[in-house]
Amino acid sequence: MENVTLCVPRPSSQQDPHKPVLARSQLPAKLEGNHVLIKVDKFGFSANNVTYQALGEAPHFRYFDFHPAPRVDEASPETHGVIPVWGFGTVVKSTHPRIQPGERVYGYFAPTKYLLVPVSPADVNKYNFHIPRPHLPADRRPYNQVVRCASDAQYDPSPIAEDLTMLYRPLFWTAFWCENWLDAFSYRDADSFLISSASAKTAFCLAYLIGKRKKTTGKSITIVGLTSKGNVGFTRGLKLYDSVVNYDALESPGELKPSTRKWLYIDVAGNDKLNERVSRHFSESGSLVAGIQLGLTNLSPSAPAASSTKFTTNTSLSAPAPSKGPFEMEQFFMPEWLAVQRTRLRVDEITAMQATAWSELMRDGRDWVRIEYVRGGIAVEQAYREVAQKGTDPTTGMVWSLWDGTEFDRKAASKL
Ligand SMILES: NC(=O)c1ccc[n+]([C@@H]2O[C@H](COP(=O)([O-])OP(=O)(O)OC[C@H]3O[C@@H](n4cnc5c(N)ncnc54)[C@H](OP(=O)(O)O)[C@@H]3O)[C@@H](O)[C@H]2O)c1
Known part of the structure:
Protein backbone atom coordinates (compact mmCIF):
# COMPACT_ATOMS: atom_id res chain seq x y z
CA MET A 1 0.00 0.00 0.00
CA GLU A 2 1.32 3.44 -0.90
CA ASN A 3 1.62 6.32 1.51
CA VAL A 4 2.14 10.06 0.93
CA THR A 5 3.66 12.31 3.61
CA LEU A 6 4.33 16.04 3.62
CA CYS A 7 7.97 16.52 4.67
CA VAL A 8 9.93 19.75 5.12
CA PRO A 9 13.70 20.30 4.89
CA ARG A 10 15.49 20.27 8.27
CA PRO A 11 17.20 23.59 9.12
CA SER A 12 20.51 21.67 9.34
CA SER A 13 20.11 20.39 5.76
CA GLN A 14 20.75 23.93 4.40
CA GLN A 15 17.88 23.37 1.94
CA ASP A 16 15.17 26.00 1.48
CA PRO A 17 12.66 25.31 4.31
CA HIS A 18 9.86 26.88 2.25
CA LYS A 19 10.04 23.98 -0.21
CA PRO A 20 8.21 20.97 1.15
CA VAL A 21 8.30 17.53 -0.41
CA LEU A 22 5.48 15.04 -0.88
CA ALA A 23 7.29 11.82 -0.01
CA ARG A 24 5.84 8.65 -1.51
CA SER A 25 6.63 5.49 0.46
CA GLN A 26 5.43 1.88 0.72
CA LEU A 27 3.71 0.60 3.84
CA PRO A 28 4.60 -2.94 4.99
CA ALA A 29 2.07 -5.58 3.94
CA LYS A 30 2.19 -7.12 7.42
CA LEU A 31 2.37 -5.19 10.69
CA GLU A 32 4.80 -6.14 13.46
CA GLY A 33 3.24 -6.96 16.86
CA ASN A 34 1.67 -4.10 18.88
CA HIS A 35 1.37 -1.68 15.99
CA VAL A 36 -1.57 0.26 14.56
CA LEU A 37 -2.06 1.74 11.12
CA ILE A 38 -4.16 4.91 11.27
CA LYS A 39 -5.75 6.50 8.21
CA VAL A 40 -5.26 10.21 8.97
CA ASP A 41 -8.48 11.70 7.65
CA LYS A 42 -7.85 15.38 8.41
CA PHE A 43 -5.81 17.70 10.56
CA GLY A 44 -5.72 21.38 11.63
CA PHE A 45 -2.93 23.72 10.60
CA SER A 46 -2.08 27.11 12.17
CA ALA A 47 0.89 29.24 13.28
CA ASN A 48 1.35 26.65 16.02
CA ASN A 49 2.46 24.11 13.38
CA VAL A 50 4.85 26.63 11.84
CA THR A 51 6.38 26.96 15.32
CA TYR A 52 6.72 23.14 15.49
CA GLN A 53 8.51 23.31 12.15
CA ALA A 54 10.82 26.19 13.13
CA LEU A 55 11.73 24.45 16.41
CA GLY A 56 11.91 20.99 14.86
CA GLU A 57 15.59 20.59 15.71
CA ALA A 58 15.71 22.92 18.76
CA PRO A 59 17.15 20.82 21.64
CA HIS A 60 14.41 21.75 24.15
CA PHE A 61 11.52 20.90 21.78
CA ARG A 62 12.68 18.38 19.18
CA TYR A 63 9.38 18.48 17.29
CA PHE A 64 10.93 16.50 14.43
CA ASP A 65 11.59 13.60 16.81
CA PHE A 66 7.91 12.57 16.98
CA HIS A 67 7.41 11.24 13.44
CA PRO A 68 10.53 10.33 11.41
CA ALA A 69 10.49 11.25 7.72
CA PRO A 70 10.34 8.21 5.42
CA ARG A 71 13.57 7.09 3.78
CA VAL A 72 12.80 7.47 0.04
CA ASP A 73 14.40 9.16 -2.99
CA GLU A 74 12.91 12.57 -2.22
CA ALA A 75 13.35 12.64 1.59
CA SER A 76 15.14 11.00 4.52
CA PRO A 77 15.14 11.33 8.34
CA GLU A 78 18.52 13.09 8.12
CA THR A 79 17.48 15.75 5.59
CA HIS A 80 13.75 16.19 6.30
CA GLY A 81 11.37 16.58 9.20
CA VAL A 82 7.67 15.84 9.58
CA ILE A 83 5.65 18.64 11.21
CA PRO A 84 3.35 17.22 13.89
CA VAL A 85 -0.35 18.05 13.43
CA TRP A 86 -3.43 17.48 15.58
CA GLY A 87 -5.94 15.44 13.66
CA PHE A 88 -8.60 12.75 13.45
CA GLY A 89 -8.12 9.34 11.96
CA THR A 90 -9.48 5.82 11.77
CA VAL A 91 -7.62 2.68 12.75
CA VAL A 92 -7.41 0.50 9.61
CA LYS A 93 -5.10 -2.27 10.88
CA SER A 94 -4.03 -3.30 14.36
CA THR A 95 -1.85 -5.99 15.89
CA HIS A 96 -2.71 -4.94 19.45
CA PRO A 97 -5.44 -7.22 20.83
CA ARG A 98 -7.34 -4.35 22.51
CA ILE A 99 -7.44 -2.02 19.49
CA GLN A 100 -9.71 -2.91 16.59
CA PRO A 101 -9.92 -1.61 13.01
CA GLY A 102 -12.70 0.93 12.49
CA GLU A 103 -12.02 2.85 15.69
CA ARG A 104 -12.07 6.70 15.53
CA VAL A 105 -9.01 8.31 17.14
CA TYR A 106 -7.61 11.81 17.75
CA GLY A 107 -3.98 12.66 18.34
CA TYR A 108 -0.68 14.30 17.56
CA PHE A 109 -0.38 12.84 14.09
CA ALA A 110 1.61 13.58 10.95
CA PRO A 111 0.52 15.23 7.67
CA THR A 112 0.25 11.91 5.90
CA LYS A 113 -2.32 9.54 4.44
CA TYR A 114 -1.43 6.70 6.79
CA LEU A 115 0.41 6.76 10.10
CA LEU A 116 2.03 3.52 11.25
CA VAL A 117 2.93 3.65 14.95
CA PRO A 118 3.93 1.23 17.72
CA VAL A 119 1.71 1.00 20.80
CA SER A 120 3.07 0.62 24.37
CA PRO A 121 1.60 -2.86 25.03
CA ALA A 122 0.57 -2.21 28.64
CA ASP A 123 -0.37 1.44 28.16
CA VAL A 124 -3.77 0.88 26.56
CA ASN A 125 -7.00 1.71 28.37
CA LYS A 126 -10.60 2.57 27.54
CA TYR A 127 -9.74 6.25 27.00
CA ASN A 128 -6.45 6.21 25.14
CA PHE A 129 -3.35 4.36 24.07
CA HIS A 130 0.24 5.55 23.96
CA ILE A 131 2.99 5.62 21.38
CA PRO A 132 6.30 4.74 23.10
CA ARG A 133 8.90 7.50 22.63
CA PRO A 134 11.59 6.75 25.22
CA HIS A 135 13.98 9.12 23.41
CA LEU A 136 11.85 12.14 24.47
CA PRO A 137 11.44 13.74 27.96
CA ALA A 138 8.69 12.17 30.10
CA ASP A 139 6.63 15.42 30.22
CA ARG A 140 5.94 15.03 26.47
CA ARG A 141 3.54 12.20 27.33
CA PRO A 142 0.40 14.19 26.30
CA TYR A 143 1.79 14.25 22.75
CA ASN A 144 2.21 10.45 22.77
CA GLN A 145 -1.38 9.83 23.76
CA VAL A 146 -3.89 8.74 21.12
CA VAL A 147 -7.43 9.53 22.27
CA ARG A 148 -10.10 6.87 21.69
CA CYS A 149 -13.07 8.98 20.59
CA ALA A 150 -15.75 6.50 21.69
CA SER A 151 -14.77 7.08 25.33
CA ASP A 152 -13.82 10.74 25.07
CA ALA A 153 -16.28 12.94 26.99
CA GLN A 154 -15.31 15.92 24.79
CA TYR A 155 -15.91 14.07 21.50
CA ASP A 156 -18.78 15.07 19.23
CA PRO A 157 -18.83 13.14 15.91
CA SER A 158 -20.37 15.96 13.87
CA PRO A 159 -17.88 17.18 11.21
CA ILE A 160 -18.00 20.78 12.48
CA ALA A 161 -17.24 19.68 16.06
CA GLU A 162 -14.32 17.55 14.82
CA ASP A 163 -12.98 20.53 12.85
CA LEU A 164 -13.23 22.88 15.82
CA THR A 165 -11.57 20.25 18.01
CA MET A 166 -8.55 19.98 15.70
CA LEU A 167 -8.21 23.74 15.52
CA TYR A 168 -8.77 24.67 19.13
CA ARG A 169 -7.90 21.71 21.33
CA PRO A 170 -4.10 22.18 21.35
CA LEU A 171 -4.26 25.98 21.49
CA PHE A 172 -7.16 26.32 23.86
CA VAL A 340 2.95 19.93 38.01
CA GLN A 341 -0.83 20.23 38.18
CA ARG A 342 -1.15 16.46 37.74
CA THR A 343 0.68 16.08 41.06
CA ARG A 344 -1.57 18.65 42.80
CA LEU A 345 -5.03 17.85 41.42
CA ARG A 346 -6.90 14.56 41.14
CA VAL A 347 -7.52 13.20 37.65
CA ASP A 348 -11.30 13.57 38.07
CA GLU A 349 -10.83 17.22 39.12
CA ILE A 350 -8.79 17.94 36.00
CA THR A 351 -11.33 16.07 33.84
CA ALA A 352 -14.25 18.04 35.29
CA MET A 353 -12.46 21.40 34.92
CA GLN A 354 -11.65 20.59 31.31
CA ALA A 355 -15.12 19.26 30.46
CA THR A 356 -16.78 22.48 31.65
CA ALA A 357 -14.24 24.72 29.91
CA TRP A 358 -14.51 22.77 26.66
CA SER A 359 -18.30 22.77 26.48
CA GLU A 360 -18.32 26.52 27.15
CA LEU A 361 -15.75 27.06 24.40
CA MET A 362 -17.85 25.05 21.93
CA ARG A 363 -20.85 27.19 22.87
CA ASP A 364 -19.05 30.56 22.74
CA GLY A 365 -16.39 30.10 20.04
CA ARG A 366 -18.23 28.42 17.17
CA ASP A 367 -18.14 31.49 14.92
CA TRP A 368 -14.79 33.04 15.81
CA VAL A 369 -13.14 31.77 12.60
CA ARG A 370 -14.30 30.54 9.18
CA ILE A 371 -13.20 26.99 8.41
CA GLU A 372 -11.35 26.42 5.14
CA TYR A 373 -10.69 22.92 3.76
CA VAL A 374 -7.66 21.96 1.68
CA ARG A 375 -7.80 18.45 0.23
CA GLY A 376 -5.19 16.36 -1.61
CA GLY A 377 -1.38 16.21 -1.59
CA ILE A 378 -0.69 18.89 -4.19
CA ALA A 379 -3.18 21.32 -2.66
CA VAL A 380 -1.80 20.75 0.85
CA GLU A 381 1.77 21.19 -0.37
CA GLN A 382 0.76 24.48 -2.03
CA ALA A 383 -1.12 25.65 1.07
CA TYR A 384 1.92 24.87 3.23
CA ARG A 385 4.16 26.95 0.94
CA GLU A 386 1.78 29.90 1.22
CA VAL A 387 1.66 29.69 5.00
CA ALA A 388 5.45 29.35 5.23
CA GLN A 389 5.92 32.45 3.10
CA LYS A 390 3.04 34.70 4.13
CA GLY A 391 2.03 33.51 7.60
CA THR A 392 -1.42 32.42 8.69
CA ASP A 393 -4.63 34.36 8.26
CA PRO A 394 -6.42 34.68 11.62
CA THR A 395 -9.91 34.78 10.11
CA THR A 396 -9.49 31.24 8.78
CA GLY A 397 -9.24 27.93 10.57
CA MET A 398 -7.41 25.61 8.18
CA VAL A 399 -8.38 21.94 7.97
CA TRP A 400 -6.13 19.94 5.66
CA SER A 401 -6.21 16.38 4.35
CA LEU A 402 -3.88 14.37 2.12
CA TRP A 403 -7.04 12.60 0.90
CA ASP A 404 -9.72 13.38 -1.64
CA GLY A 405 -7.89 15.96 -3.69
CA THR A 406 -5.88 16.02 -6.87
CA GLU A 407 -4.05 12.73 -7.17
CA PHE A 408 -0.41 12.91 -6.19
CA ASP A 409 1.55 13.69 -9.32
CA ARG A 410 5.21 12.71 -9.23
CA LYS A 411 6.10 15.00 -12.15
CA ALA A 412 4.59 18.06 -10.49
CA ALA A 413 6.31 17.23 -7.22
CA SER A 414 9.68 16.83 -8.91
CA LYS A 415 9.51 20.46 -10.07
CA LEU A 416 9.58 21.72 -6.45
N1 LIG B 1 3.88 27.72 24.97
C1 LIG B 1 3.13 26.69 24.60
O1 LIG B 1 3.06 25.67 25.32
C2 LIG B 1 2.34 26.77 23.32
C3 LIG B 1 1.36 25.80 22.98
C4 LIG B 1 0.55 25.98 21.84
C5 LIG B 1 0.79 27.08 21.00
N2 LIG B 1 1.78 27.95 21.32
C6 LIG B 1 2.12 29.05 20.38
O2 LIG B 1 1.14 30.03 20.20
C7 LIG B 1 1.37 30.69 18.96
C8 LIG B 1 0.04 30.99 18.27
O3 LIG B 1 -0.40 29.87 17.51
P1 LIG B 1 -1.88 29.85 16.87
O4 LIG B 1 -1.98 28.54 16.19
O5 LIG B 1 -2.84 30.26 17.92
O6 LIG B 1 -1.79 31.00 15.77
P2 LIG B 1 -2.81 31.42 14.60
O7 LIG B 1 -4.20 31.42 15.09
O8 LIG B 1 -2.47 30.71 13.35
O9 LIG B 1 -2.28 32.94 14.52
C9 LIG B 1 -2.37 33.77 13.43
C10 LIG B 1 -1.67 35.08 13.78
O10 LIG B 1 -0.27 34.91 14.06
C11 LIG B 1 0.46 36.03 13.55
N3 LIG B 1 1.28 35.50 12.45
C12 LIG B 1 1.04 34.40 11.71
N4 LIG B 1 2.03 34.19 10.83
C13 LIG B 1 2.91 35.18 11.00
C14 LIG B 1 4.16 35.53 10.37
N5 LIG B 1 4.69 34.78 9.41
N6 LIG B 1 4.79 36.63 10.80
C15 LIG B 1 4.28 37.38 11.80
N7 LIG B 1 3.11 37.08 12.44
C16 LIG B 1 2.44 36.01 12.03
C17 LIG B 1 -0.58 37.04 13.09
O11 LIG B 1 -0.98 37.73 14.30
P3 LIG B 1 -0.81 39.28 14.63
O12 LIG B 1 -1.03 40.07 13.40
O13 LIG B 1 -1.88 39.49 15.68
O14 LIG B 1 0.58 39.42 15.22
C18 LIG B 1 -1.71 36.11 12.66
O15 LIG B 1 -2.94 36.75 12.63
C19 LIG B 1 2.33 29.81 18.17
O16 LIG B 1 3.64 30.35 18.14
C20 LIG B 1 2.31 28.52 18.97
O17 LIG B 1 3.47 27.77 18.86
C21 LIG B 1 2.55 27.82 22.44
Missing part, protein backbone atom coordinates in the same frame (compact mmCIF):
# COMPACT_ATOMS: atom_id res chain seq x y z
CA TRP A 173 -5.53 24.00 26.44
CA THR A 174 -2.35 26.05 26.23
CA ALA A 175 -4.35 29.19 26.94
CA PHE A 176 -6.34 27.37 29.62
CA TRP A 177 -3.29 26.09 31.53
CA CYS A 178 -1.46 29.39 31.07
CA GLU A 179 -4.39 31.24 32.64
CA ASN A 180 -4.45 28.58 35.36
CA TRP A 181 -0.70 29.14 35.94
CA LEU A 182 -1.14 32.93 36.09
CA ASP A 183 -4.06 32.48 38.47
CA ALA A 184 -1.88 30.25 40.70
CA PHE A 185 0.30 33.37 41.11
CA SER A 186 -2.79 35.61 41.67
CA TYR A 187 -2.14 37.20 38.28
CA ARG A 188 0.98 38.74 39.96
CA ASP A 189 -1.47 41.36 41.33
CA ALA A 190 -1.85 42.77 37.81
CA ASP A 191 -5.08 44.51 36.84
CA SER A 192 -4.25 44.93 33.16
CA PHE A 193 -3.17 42.48 30.46
CA LEU A 194 -1.41 43.26 27.22
CA ILE A 195 -1.38 40.34 24.76
CA SER A 196 0.67 40.39 21.53
CA SER A 197 -0.35 38.60 18.33
CA ALA A 198 -3.80 39.18 19.70
CA SER A 199 -5.43 37.80 16.55
CA ALA A 200 -3.85 34.34 17.08
CA LYS A 201 -6.16 31.64 18.41
CA THR A 202 -3.90 30.98 21.42
CA ALA A 203 -3.95 34.70 22.28
CA PHE A 204 -7.67 35.28 21.94
CA CYS A 205 -8.51 32.06 23.80
CA LEU A 206 -6.39 33.45 26.67
CA ALA A 207 -8.27 36.78 26.49
CA TYR A 208 -11.54 34.79 26.54
CA LEU A 209 -10.46 32.87 29.68
CA ILE A 210 -9.21 35.98 31.52
CA GLY A 211 -12.51 37.64 30.58
CA LYS A 212 -14.44 34.70 32.05
CA ARG A 213 -12.52 34.96 35.33
CA LYS A 214 -13.15 38.70 35.35
CA LYS A 215 -16.89 38.00 35.14
CA THR A 216 -16.92 35.29 37.82
CA THR A 217 -14.71 37.16 40.32
CA GLY A 218 -16.01 40.66 39.57
CA LYS A 219 -12.39 41.89 39.52
CA SER A 220 -11.67 45.06 37.58
CA ILE A 221 -9.34 43.82 34.82
CA THR A 222 -8.50 45.41 31.47
CA ILE A 223 -7.45 43.21 28.54
CA VAL A 224 -5.70 44.90 25.63
CA GLY A 225 -4.73 43.13 22.41
CA LEU A 226 -1.73 44.13 20.32
CA THR A 227 -1.84 43.11 16.66
CA SER A 228 -0.90 44.02 13.07
CA LYS A 229 -2.78 46.87 11.40
CA GLY A 230 -4.49 44.47 9.01
CA ASN A 231 -5.78 42.27 11.83
CA VAL A 232 -7.20 45.01 14.08
CA GLY A 233 -10.72 44.73 12.59
CA PHE A 234 -10.90 40.94 13.00
CA THR A 235 -9.50 41.09 16.54
CA ARG A 236 -11.91 43.83 17.66
CA GLY A 237 -14.79 41.92 16.09
CA LEU A 238 -14.14 38.98 18.42
CA LYS A 239 -15.20 41.18 21.35
CA LEU A 240 -12.80 39.35 23.66
CA TYR A 241 -10.52 42.34 24.36
CA ASP A 242 -11.47 45.61 26.04
CA SER A 243 -9.45 47.34 23.35
CA VAL A 244 -7.19 46.44 20.44
CA VAL A 245 -4.10 48.47 19.46
CA ASN A 246 -1.95 47.99 16.38
CA TYR A 247 1.80 47.43 16.83
CA ASP A 248 2.67 50.89 15.42
CA ALA A 249 0.46 52.63 17.98
CA LEU A 250 2.06 51.03 21.04
CA GLU A 251 3.74 54.28 22.15
CA SER A 252 0.86 56.60 21.12
CA PRO A 253 -1.11 58.16 23.94
CA GLY A 254 -4.25 56.17 24.57
CA GLU A 255 -5.13 52.84 26.09
CA LEU A 256 -1.50 51.95 26.79
CA LYS A 257 -0.25 55.13 28.38
CA PRO A 258 1.99 54.28 31.34
CA SER A 259 -0.08 54.77 34.46
CA THR A 260 -0.68 53.50 37.94
CA ARG A 261 -2.13 50.31 36.46
CA LYS A 262 -0.16 47.08 36.88
CA TRP A 263 0.42 45.44 33.51
CA LEU A 264 1.14 41.81 32.74
CA TYR A 265 2.47 41.35 29.22
CA ILE A 266 1.80 38.03 27.48
CA ASP A 267 3.86 37.68 24.35
CA VAL A 268 2.42 35.37 21.69
CA ALA A 269 4.37 36.99 18.83
CA GLY A 270 7.91 36.17 20.07
CA ASN A 271 9.34 39.30 18.49
CA ASP A 272 12.41 40.63 20.38
CA LYS A 273 12.16 44.13 18.92
CA LEU A 274 8.52 44.42 19.95
CA ASN A 275 9.38 43.17 23.43
CA GLU A 276 12.10 45.79 23.77
CA ARG A 277 9.58 48.48 22.80
CA VAL A 278 7.08 47.17 25.36
CA SER A 279 9.80 47.16 28.02
CA ARG A 280 10.88 50.73 27.16
CA HIS A 281 7.32 51.96 27.04
CA PHE A 282 6.52 50.84 30.58
CA SER A 283 9.98 51.24 32.13
CA GLU A 284 9.66 54.78 33.46
CA SER A 285 6.39 54.18 35.24
CA GLY A 286 7.54 50.75 36.46
CA SER A 287 4.01 49.54 35.78
CA LEU A 288 4.95 46.27 34.06
CA VAL A 289 4.92 43.45 36.61
CA ALA A 290 6.05 40.63 34.28
CA GLY A 291 6.49 39.57 30.67
CA ILE A 292 5.49 36.02 29.77
CA GLN A 293 6.62 34.31 26.57
CA LEU A 294 3.76 32.12 25.37
CA GLY A 295 4.05 31.89 21.61
CA LEU A 296 6.30 32.54 18.66
CA THR A 297 3.97 33.40 15.76
CA ASN A 298 6.68 35.62 14.25
CA LEU A 299 8.97 32.63 13.71
CA SER A 300 9.24 31.70 10.08
CA PRO A 301 10.46 28.31 8.87
CA SER A 302 13.83 29.88 8.06
CA ALA A 303 14.20 31.87 11.32
CA PRO A 304 17.91 31.71 12.20
CA ALA A 305 17.33 32.09 15.97
CA ALA A 306 14.83 29.28 16.17
CA SER A 307 17.28 26.57 17.09
CA SER A 308 18.54 28.43 20.17
CA THR A 309 15.09 29.17 21.64
CA LYS A 310 14.74 27.81 25.18
CA PHE A 311 11.58 27.39 27.25
CA THR A 312 11.46 26.59 30.95
CA THR A 313 8.31 27.28 32.91
CA ASN A 314 8.53 28.52 36.47
CA THR A 315 6.83 25.66 38.26
CA SER A 316 8.05 26.51 41.77
CA LEU A 317 4.72 28.09 42.73
CA SER A 318 6.34 31.28 43.95
CA ALA A 319 6.27 34.26 41.65
CA PRO A 320 9.65 35.75 40.80
CA ALA A 321 10.15 39.29 42.12
CA PRO A 322 9.23 41.90 39.51
CA SER A 323 12.36 43.13 37.76
CA LYS A 324 13.21 46.82 38.13
CA GLY A 325 15.16 47.42 34.90
CA PRO A 326 14.41 46.13 31.39
CA PHE A 327 12.36 43.04 32.12
CA GLU A 328 13.41 39.52 31.35
CA MET A 329 10.76 37.41 29.67
CA GLU A 330 9.61 34.39 31.66
CA GLN A 331 8.58 31.27 29.76
CA PHE A 332 5.42 29.25 29.76
CA PHE A 333 5.45 25.77 28.23
CA MET A 334 2.17 23.95 28.75
CA PRO A 335 3.41 20.33 29.24
CA GLU A 336 5.67 21.45 32.09
CA TRP A 337 2.89 23.17 34.06
CA LEU A 338 0.42 20.38 33.34
CA ALA A 339 2.91 17.86 34.77
